[in-house]
Amino acid sequence: MVNIAVIGYGYWGPNLVRNFAATGGASVTVVCDQNQARLDEINKIYPAIRTCTSVDEVFGADDVEAVAIATPVTSHFDLALGALESGLHVLVEKPMTSTSDEAKKLIEVADAAGLTLMVDHTFVYTSAVRKIRELIDDGRLGKLHYFDSVRVNLGLFQSDVSVVWDLAVHDLSIMDHLLNRSPKSVSCTGVAHVAGQPENMAYITCMFDDDLIAHFHVNWLAPVKVRQTLICGSEQMIVYDDVDMSEKVKVYDKGIILDDDAKYQRHVGYRTGDMWAPRLDNVEALALEAQHFIECIETGATPLSDGHAGLRVIEILEAAAASMVNGGTPVSLPGNGSHR
Amino acid sequence: MVNIAVIGYGYWGPNLVRNFAATGGASVTVVCDQNQARLDEINKIYPAIRTCTSVDEVFGADDVEAVAIATPVTSHFDLALGALESGLHVLVEKPMTSTSDEAKKLIEVADAAGLTLMVDHTFVYTSAVRKIRELIDDGRLGKLHYFDSVRVNLGLFQSDVSVVWDLAVHDLSIMDHLLNRSPKSVSCTGVAHVAGQPENMAYITCMFDDDLIAHFHVNWLAPVKVRQTLICGSEQMIVYDDVDMSEKVKVYDKGIILDDDAKYQRHVGYRTGDMWAPRLDNVEALALEAQHFIECIETGATPLSDGHAGLRVIEILEAAAASMVNGGTPVSLPGNGSHR
Amino acid sequence: MVNIAVIGYGYWGPNLVRNFAATGGASVTVVCDQNQARLDEINKIYPAIRTCTSVDEVFGADDVEAVAIATPVTSHFDLALGALESGLHVLVEKPMTSTSDEAKKLIEVADAAGLTLMVDHTFVYTSAVRKIRELIDDGRLGKLHYFDSVRVNLGLFQSDVSVVWDLAVHDLSIMDHLLNRSPKSVSCTGVAHVAGQPENMAYITCMFDDDLIAHFHVNWLAPVKVRQTLICGSEQMIVYDDVDMSEKVKVYDKGIILDDDAKYQRHVGYRTGDMWAPRLDNVEALALEAQHFIECIETGATPLSDGHAGLRVIEILEAAAASMVNGGTPVSLPGNGSHR
Amino acid sequence: MVNIAVIGYGYWGPNLVRNFAATGGASVTVVCDQNQARLDEINKIYPAIRTCTSVDEVFGADDVEAVAIATPVTSHFDLALGALESGLHVLVEKPMTSTSDEAKKLIEVADAAGLTLMVDHTFVYTSAVRKIRELIDDGRLGKLHYFDSVRVNLGLFQSDVSVVWDLAVHDLSIMDHLLNRSPKSVSCTGVAHVAGQPENMAYITCMFDDDLIAHFHVNWLAPVKVRQTLICGSEQMIVYDDVDMSEKVKVYDKGIILDDDAKYQRHVGYRTGDMWAPRLDNVEALALEAQHFIECIETGATPLSDGHAGLRVIEILEAAAASMVNGGTPVSLPGNGSHR
CATH class of the missing domain: 3.40.50.720 (NAD(P)-binding Rossmann-like Domain)
Structure with missing residues (x-):
């Protein structure tokens, strides 16, 4: 106990x-x-x-x-x-x-x-993100091409931190968990529409090795609530829509096909296929996370969202903030590989 | 004739x-x-x-x-x-x-x-964009805060031009027409996922005077087709969804309310209100545009999408392309005011 | 107290x-x-x-x-x-x-x-139904043409009552409250797909004077959750979608226009217009209802959902059940007018 | 030729x-x-x-x-x-x-x-209906429980035929093709909201042997366009939404599970599973149908939509019309089995 x-x-x-x-x-x-x-x-x-x-x-x-x-x-x-x-x-x-x-x-x-030091990256423990992690780890998506996230709504304007520290932290923790590598550069542009207040909307781009790109739109001032992430690989693509109650995760069997036989000009073909929305379990993320914390304490295991995961997200947030004050000029990061 | x-x-x-x-x-x-x-x-x-x-x-x-x-x-x-x-x-x-x-x-x-020199910025002549222009010109939106556009789909990979020149040109022509001013800086990040081919996805940010920001996500490699633009003002916000057959333009009566009485800390309140989807006419954009071209020839009037509009869009495309090869470093532009 | x-x-x-x-x-x-x-x-x-x-x-x-x-x-x-x-x-x-x-x-x-005798017709106290009641009472819809309701989902199969008594009671109480009159006949067809269990899906039709018709589809065995009601008048039409979190009530300015000048054949024209989604308040229906019950006790006022409303709904349920066992043969009811 | x-x-x-x-x-x-x-x-x-x-x-x-x-x-x-x-x-x-x-x-x-005598039941040749037919014929749905169809919109009021003959004919031809059997009774209620004009909205119920039920809502006077069919079997359920451009056919792996071990009261459990949207081909239905007509002429083969299919649909339309004038009283039909 x-x-x-x-x-x-x-x-x-x-x-x-x-x-x-x-x-x-x-x-x-x-x-x-x-x-x-x-x-x-x-x-x-x-x-x-x-x-x-x-x-x-x-x-x-x-x-x-x-x-x-x-x-x-x-x-x-x-x-x-x-x-x-x-x-x-x-x-x-x-x-x-x-x-x-x-x-x-x-x-x-x-x-x-x-x-045990653990950070409450709650989304990492949701049934949707766990399912996506499973699909990526199984190699179902192929080579990862991009991660595109939109998290906007008419929400609570905070006066102590910007929208980047308030909202993007969710998506960055999801990205860190799913992509299992760190960006080599971060650029960010944002605007404060209320004088004297922190930025209420921002766009963040993370560049990785191997032509992988991640992008985030976070916004407190939108007419509609959007929570949508596209995760695109060479074999399959995922649409993760957290607002969709019945089909949060959709897997599309679509991709580019290269016609390598073409001699002089590379021809890019297309493939479209089935869509599949896997069943997700109903376990509350925080319940799972609480249990995981207890287990890590008892066994000494490293938490899924350990201090290093928390640090990696902070490093991207710092880089984004630094880029934002410089009008979007990219900030370099070490960009290391697998965390696990 | x-x-x-x-x-x-x-x-x-x-x-x-x-x-x-x-x-x-x-x-x-x-x-x-x-x-x-x-x-x-x-x-x-x-x-x-x-x-x-x-x-x-x-x-x-x-x-x-x-x-x-x-x-x-x-x-x-x-x-x-x-x-x-x-x-x-x-x-x-x-x-x-x-x-x-x-x-x-x-x-x-x-x-x-x-x-007469006219550029075929077809979207400028659609009933949706004409209605939005009318709402903006009437001052219904208040002070403009941002323009956010997403145009993605699993489309035709072109081998001669990048996705910026192929898709963003649509949204930039709409923005140029609606905002009636030019950005003072442009940054762009993009990636080519097929070796030897032009970039197939890109993010463009335009910064304007007066805390107005515009952002564009264009992408040939997506699992779903999205054509959505948010246009946010201090009084009202518009969602323009070109894929929605019945309600392409939605006007939201939402905004921030500032509580100016608060002495030491500015308090930001919220207001939510009605949504309104105005009826749009069924005139085909190209039919209207063809007629406009003939009228301009006959009367000597300046086309809505004249050579200067075409030039302004090209200047942003050039700046975006230049920023993209520099990993997203912003490129300055003159950023002049009203075109009309 | x-x-x-x-x-x-x-x-x-x-x-x-x-x-x-x-x-x-x-x-x-x-x-x-x-x-x-x-x-x-x-x-x-x-x-x-x-x-x-x-x-x-x-x-x-x-x-x-x-x-x-x-x-x-x-x-x-x-x-x-x-x-x-x-x-x-x-x-x-x-x-x-x-x-x-x-x-x-x-x-x-x-x-x-x-x-005080009051029935817990909770939906009558929701912000959506109260707003629709207000629109109807203001005469905004014109002459009422139909009320069409679908309430389906993969839900809890009950073994003591049929889907009619379990689900249709919600929609009948909404209808009774909004239309403010009673049907003159009720027909109902339904099926039990599990031997020995009550009917798990049913269709109910209520006929009123003056060409008003109401119809209900209730179903425990559906792949998707639908809670949609169309309320159509000669001037305006309402779509009430209880699953839509942001725009539960939409008012369409559409209708038929009769061309009375046509001599030999009546020509029916069409009119389409704006759509409007009014803002709804966030008061919890049951909170309002609890307060209403207390007020009725203290003042002796008649509850909105009094015993007579409860009785009228039971009478339709009984008629539906009787029609259902006769394969859908209509059952007559008194069909009286205004309840208020 | x-x-x-x-x-x-x-x-x-x-x-x-x-x-x-x-x-x-x-x-x-x-x-x-x-x-x-x-x-x-x-x-x-x-x-x-x-x-x-x-x-x-x-x-x-x-x-x-x-x-x-x-x-x-x-x-x-x-x-x-x-x-x-x-x-x-x-x-x-x-x-x-x-x-x-x-x-x-x-x-x-x-x-x-x-x-060769063939009826132009175009929907039978669409990629969506052909795919559904394939799924049913493969036994994927299990025992068929119901067919529920909604076809409503603010459309062309016709003065020569009622909405039943104009719109329901589409859905009845789809049902006839997919279910491969005929109803044993038909009931129908409908209303004409314009004096002197045919019925502009109607509800049709078809009862079959073996607890299979089919229902149709057809309506010329609706604020929104809906073309949705639910086809529910004991193993899987299909949502066929003809208005959905990207996922017209969705297959849900949901159903009831009976707990037969329960001694005194039959317990009904639930199962929810994956959803799957199969890829549909892009062949135009009428192109396929034209080719089929030519082939039937040349080979003497019986068309998929032959005169008997046309007759079966007419018989249901006649029964529906007869029931409608009697306020929904059911009309019996022979209700024979497989047509193929």
């Missing part, structure tokens, strides 16, 4: 409490939030959970072995570091930290202490 | 012949193509039209006052120049020419000779 | 508890269910609510003024009658009772005792 | 001419229409085709072996009979005739003379 404390009980915290409470092998013992009103709320539902307004009561508690941190980004580093230094395993909301240096420091400390 | 010759009878030529034949005040007298088999085909349907394989027979003909050129891009300049120098009015396929210098030269020659 | 007891804590009961608990002026004092395990569950969340397994403890309680009944249909009559006879106001799940005689009896008893 | 005459050059005639002209082994020698203006039009396009205004010139011509009749329904019988009696093979538009007696007479005369 792993005893968990949840730090931060705003938008996401209640989901963490609910899922860890339902996970076999886990027990939520403490919830910490600076806002006493929120804590009162939790006690009505879970009278057995202890609440507190200071993290010191968490870090020093006898009945806490791990923390799940769901506070604003700027506090992630201090809280996660404090927890690790108190010998606690850590699950931290995305984005992992505000800077890559902070992310590296957390990885270092966790490694030295032999503690 | 304006006598027209159509040069090039491949994919688009038959549409020009059919529409000019049906236009009051116009008569198609000659069709010219290097391929005799195609000419034989036309004679079966239009026995009264004269055919020839050499443009000299067009430029020297007594019964030709104007030409419509529907040949590959590389031949546009020579054919249009030849026609203008023979005293003929010119309608030329998009993109107008292969370079901006060529486009400038054609404008110069047409102006000096007092001849 | 009205003290409420909820009887039945299966699928729907928890929603009733949650909404009445959140309604100003109401308090949930008791929850009754035969299944002790369910009652244990509720105590974890709402420790202040008393639970019991016998309705006698509800009917005889000092702190109960009204009951909300969410048990299987067959028990509705006995429970509602018992409550009314104990002087309690009643909100009962749809369908109100198993027979129209039972429904009449409940109305009679409630009237005699001056108690 | 089979010489064909096309009788009737209104809406459909030009399609017949175009397709027979393009069919190897066929030649269109004569086109007949009472309207000289239409004939003038054809001569501009096909100068080699002879035209006439009297069918006598067709029936007596030396260079005509077969006729394709595309005139109003009321004239089908006389024209087809005249052609057969002149020794000509006949392809006739749907519905085949105005009455089943007429249809029987044509079959009799054609059989006696050894001539």
Whole structure:
């Protein structure tokens, strides 16, 4: 039985409490939030959970072995570091930290202490992304050509972080997980339509070796909600539409055919084929993720979304932010290969 | 009655012949193509039209006052120049020419000779784009925030021009017409997934003064056909979906509301409202365009899609191509204001 | 403050508890269910609510003024009658009772005792149906021509009632509310595809005076989920698609135009116009309904979905069931006019 | 080479001419229409085709072996009979005739003379219906449970025939082809919303042996165009959406599972699975049909849509019309089994 404390009980915290409470092998013992009103709320539902307004009561508690941190980004580093230094395993909301240096420091400390450090890249645990990962790993798509993602809606304008740190982090974590390699350059253009506020829309391009390209459109100011990702390979293509309730993942048997017999001019033919929408299971992503966190703590296994995955996403976000202030000038990255 | 010759009878030529034949005040007298088999085909349907394989027979003909050129891009300049120098009015396929210098030269020659020079930016004449233009000109959208366009499909891979010159030209001509101003910088990233072939997918960003941004995704290698443009203003937003047969243009009464009373931190509120899909007329764009060309010839009026519009589009295409070979580094443009 | 007891804590009961608990002026004092395990569950969340397994403890309680009944249909009559006879106001799940005689009896008893009797026709309180009601009452649709409803999905096969009593009850309650009149005949065809089970799909037709027709397709065995209603008038038509998250209600400005000048043969022309999707509010239907029930109790007002509405729906269900066993032979009904 | 005459050059005639002209082994020698203006039009396009205004010139011509009749329904019988009696093979538009007696007479005369009699049930030759037929014949769907079809739009109000004869004929011909058996009863309700005009909307139910049911909604007065057919079997279900350009046919691996082990109450479980949209070929239905007609003439083979198929559809139309005037009272039919 792993005893968990949840730090931060705003938008996401209640989901963490609910899922860890339902996970076999886990027990939520403490919830910490600076806002006493929120804590009162939790006690009505879970009278057995202890609440507190200071993290010191968490870090020093006898009945806490791990923390799940769901506070604003700027506090992630201090809280996660404090927890690790108190010998606690850590699950931290995305984005992992505000800077890559902070992310590296957390990885270092966790490694030295032999503690589990995991980032809450929730989408990685959805049935849709798991199915796509399976198709890619099976080689069904062939050579990967591009990853194109659109995540737009008339949503919550945030005044502390830009749309890149707020929305693109989702898609970058999905990309990192599925493509299993890192871009060698990142360019980004974005605009703030409200004076004094962070950018509310942005376009990010990631270039990889081997003619693989990834692109992201993130936007808080759109008339319609779109959550669509195209993942195109030489053999098959996937449309992942997270808004489609019945057919989230569609696999198209379409591609280019090269006519190599043509002597003087390369002729490009076309092939169109069947479409197939695989059945997806109904497991809630966060339930699976909570269980995975517990298992990693107990077995010492490396989480699917470990600190390194969190760091890689932060590095792309930093590069994108740097490119954006330079009007889209590309920023180079190491661009290494397989992470696994 | 304006006598027209159509040069090039491949994919688009038959549409020009059919529409000019049906236009009051116009008569198609000659069709010219290097391929005799195609000419034989036309004679079966239009026995009264004269055919020839050499443009000299067009430029020297007594019964030709104007030409419509529907040949590959590389031949546009020579054919249009030849026609203008023979005293003929010119309608030329998009993109107008292969370079901006060529486009400038054609404008110069047409102006000096007092001849009509028009580019076949067909989308400008569609009922959807005309309705959107009307809404923008009425000030319904408020201050323009962004123009976002996606044009992707598993289409015809061309080996002579890249997807930018083939597909983006459509969207750039629509943008030029609707926004009525020019970008001050252009960046573009693209990839060729078939060795030795031109780029088959690309992303273009145009930055304007006043925080207006435009973005284009063009792609020959996609599993699904998408033709969607978002045009967002401070008051209203438009979704223009050219694949939607019944509701191509949707106007959303959504926007941000700023709470100016907030003292220390600007609070951004939200407003959502009705959606409205205006009725569009059923006039074929090319029929309207053919008639417009005839009217401009007869009255000396400036076409909606004149040589300058054609040139502006070419300038963006050139900048995009230059940025693309530099991995997306932005290219500056003059970025002037209203064209009208 | 009205003290409420909820009887039945299966699928729907928890929603009733949650909404009445959140309604100003109401308090949930008791929850009754035969299944002790369910009652244990509720105590974890709402420790202040008393639970019991016998309705006698509800009917005889000092702190109960009204009951909300969410048990299987067959028990509705006995429970509602018992409550009314104990002087309690009643909100009962749809369908109100198993027979129209039972429904009449409940109305009679409630009237005699001056108690509020309301049926939980939830859809009547949704923002979509309230908006459509407003449009119809404003005369926007003109003369009503038809009401066509499809409610199909691969859902829960029930073994106690047919798909007509399970699904059509929703659409009949919407129709009763919107059309404000009753059919003069009902025909119904349906099939049971599993031996020994009730009908799992059915088609119902209601004929009204004045060439108004209503039709319902209800089906437990379909590959896709459809919840679409067309409401057509002489001036405007409505598409109500309950599965569409962003535009549930669309109003089309289309209709027939009669050319009355034609002498010998009546010529029917066509008109197509704009489409308009009005903004709908986000109020949860059950929250509004709970509040309405409390207000009716306190003021003595007649509920929107009163016992008579419940009875009218039962009468159509009975007629449909009778027609279905006769292979679709129409069954006559009184077909009276306005209910309001 | 089979010489064909096309009788009737209104809406459909030009399609017949175009397709027979393009069919190897066929030649269109004569086109007949009472309207000289239409004939003038054809001569501009096909100068080699002879035209006439009297069918006598067709029936007596030396260079005509077969006729394709595309005139109003009321004239089908006389024209087809005249052609057969002149020794000509006949392809006739749907519905085949105005009455089943007429249809029987044509079959009799054609059989006696050894001539090919074929009805233009075009949908039977589409790639979508051919693919569905293949899936059904392969037994992929299991035992057939229902056929549900919706064909509605704001279309052309006809003053000579009701919507049943105009629209339902399409769906009945598809059903006849796919189900390969005939209903044992037909009921139909419909309404005419314009005084003095035929019914503009109708619902038809066909009951078959073995709990198979078919239902049709046909409507000229709808705000949106719908062409959707559900074909449900015990193993798989098909959604055929003729308006969907990219995925017309979707096959769902969903069904009911019966838990036969349950002792006292039969428990019905559920199964959901993959969806699959097979690739469809791009052959034009009418091209395939024209070729099939020629082949049947040359080989003496029975057409897929022979006179008996035409007759079966007429019999259902007659039954539906009879039921409709009786307010939906079911009409019995022989309900025989396999037609093939």
